[in-house]
Amino acid sequence: MSLLRALMVCCLFVVAATGARAHALDPxxxxxxxxxxxxxxxxxxxxxxxxxxxxxxxxxxxxxxxxxxxxxxxxxxxxxxxxxxxxxxxxxxxxxxxxxxxxxxxxxxxxxxxxxxxxxxxxxxxxxxxxxxxxxxTVWGVLGTYGVLGFEHILEGWDHLLFVLALVLLIRAPRRLVGAITAFTVAHSITLALAALGHLSIPGPPVEAIIALSVVFLAIEMLKRNHAHPRLSERAPWMVAFAFGLLHGLGFAGALREIGLPESDVAVALLAFNIGVETGQLVFVAVILAAMFVGGRVVNGIGLGGPAVMRLGERVAGYGIGCIATFWLAERVAGF
Structure with a gap:
């Protein structure tokens, strides 16, 4: 892809990003x-x-x-x-x-x-x-309320979803993908609990900026992929997912702090919120995998399949994800 085409792709995705911020309209x-x-x-x-x-x-x-x-x-x-x-x-x-x-x-x-x-x-x-x-x-009321809040938060957090999307596109081996998603889940569950319970406190703006940076990193890994010489994200995807998952957990905790935790049912509310987040994440991954499967069948069915088309699609996705995340990064750093 030429430099001009890459810039055009970036501009299109950044324009889209201005209309769809990293999070949907605040409640x-x-x-x-x-x-x-x-x-x-x-x-x-x-x-x-x-x-x-x-x-x-x-x-x-x-x-x-x-x-x-x-x-x-x-x-x-x-x-x-x-x-x-x-x-x-x-x-x-x-x-x-x-x-x-x-x-x-x-x-x-x-x-x-x-x-x-x-x-x-x-x-x-x-x-x-x-x-x-x-x-x-009641306890059931707490479970229902915080579970739904967690589910909606992950599906409205475009930066978190873009990170998961980049993981799915980058890691094709099913076992490694499962390992990476599991590591991401474990990591953000740890920091979500620590921050929500008051044992860890980091200012929100830097955390949000680093979350955007984590998406930029995965986009670069996608664009620099070399099957002959696998990069760190391909050799040890669980390590990368775990490291950045710790930061994403702080982002989830920021939203949970705004909502507040019921003092008598802190553990129940925290568990329900985390279950809601994980459920939303798994639903998103399932939708992406299903879309990739159907898209691949359609492309092959009309005779457009092939390595060249695959590489073009990967580069377009890499540039698109990278441009949106870079826009968010600049916007969040400017807002410090």
Whole structure:
């Protein structure tokens, strides 16, 4: 591939990257913390949509005053407001609703912290924009909530998915691919647990930049592949996957810290979130392998198969992945 063609491919993929950031639209966030028998501290943060707050409103149960907050103020990434609500009849057994969420394509996380009770987290969606506050959240409720959050996080984390995609494209031997994916899973499970439990703390922006760099590294490995002289990522893919998996786990932990862990069910919530992440990752790998199998059959069926076509496809994929990851890397370093 000539230099001009390579630059054209890069430009196309970077343009695509500007429309699809490393993570999908951030969810809204509602925090309710009880101050005394009647008063609740409310913090409401909703996503930014092209410089304006998303058209959603957090409405507290009937009888709480005020039921909605003041006009939000931009913090540079989203729109936030806070107020103190007086709820003479309390919150338990009563309904909280996010008005307008049914018309959006994002979720809202609700953190609820009553006096002398562990904080609990709920997830509201466009199909279920309201919920009744239970007296106590069950273990099954924690498993379901955090499992779904983990599943959605990995499928919305384009940088994590691009890393896994590069692994699948780079490592063709089934046994080595399984070993690499397993090493990646073990590694990010370790740092996810350590960081989420407060035993490891690294600033988020450098972690996000290094995650983008890990994708750039795999793209370079793809482009410099030489079957006569295998590179490190091909000789010991589990080692590369494990090393970078430690960093990706810190990225997962950053998202989990924003959600919060219920103090009474920390282990259950952490396990459920990790299971959700792994399930989403396995679903993604299965879809990629199925697409590669079907694509190969179609190409061979119309007579376009052959080593030359395979090499061209690998180089296009390598340049595409590398260009998007380089764009993310520059963007994240510039944001330090």
């Amino acid at each position: 809204g966030y509602l925090s309710l913390r009880q101050l005394d028998a009647r008063a609740w501290q409310v913090f409401w943060r909703k996503p930014d949509v092209q410089g304006t707050p998303m058209a959603i409103t957090a409405r507290l149960p009937e009888g709480c005053a005020p039921a909605t907050g003041p006009a939000p103020v931009s913090d540079g990434q989203a729109w936030a407001s806070g107020w103190t609500a007086i709820c003479p009849e309390g919150m338990a057994g009563r309904m909280i609703r996010i008005e307008g969420l049914e018309r959006q394509a994002t979720d809202v996380l609700v953190r609820f912290e009553a006096l002398e009770q562990s904080p609990v987290t709920f997830r509201l969606t466009p199909s279920a924009p309201e919920f009744v506050v239970p007296e106590v959240q």
